[in-house]
Amino acid sequence: xSCVLSVSADGLHEEFYxxxxxxxxxxxxxxxxxxxxxxxxxxxxxxxxxxxxxxxHITYVEGIYENAEANQQICRGNLKNVRKAMKDFPVEQxxxxxxxxxxxxxxxxxxN
Numbered sequence: 238x239s240c241v242l243s244v245s246a247d248g249l250h251e252e253f254y255x256x257x258x259x260x261x262x263x264x265x266x267x268x269x270x271x272x273x274x275x276x277x278x279x280x281x282x283x284x285x286x287x288x289x290x291x292x293x294h295i296t297y298v299e300g301i302y303e304n305a306e307a308n309q310q311i312c313r314g315n316l317k318n319v320r321k322a323m324k325d326f327p328v329e330q331x332x333x334x335x336x337x338x339x340x341x342x343x344x345x346x347x348x349n
Contacts, residue, residue: 267297
């Protein structure tokens with residue numbers, strides 16, 4: 238899955254946008270403060286606004302689903318180009334320079 242993430246936090250709220258694709262699937266979603274406000278349902282070919290009934294409903298501009306479909310075509314084209322460009326790069330399989338040990342339990346500094 239190829240992904241582009243945009244985050245804006247100029248004020249009291251955090252807005253985010255996710256667009257990603259693979260050969261067979263895609264994602265296009267807008268959110269605010271960690272909540273999903275709109276996403277493209279590419280199976281049913283429509284935009285979905287999964288907002289709870291107790292908030293003031295936010296509606297996105299008309300044509301946003303068509304824009305999401307266009308972004309998927311761009312994403313798949315970029316994915317194809319990246320695959321072609323990276324085809325001859327050798328896969329690095331260098332072992333770690335030192336052993337890595339992970340604790341089974343949570344560890345807190347200064348606790349025995």
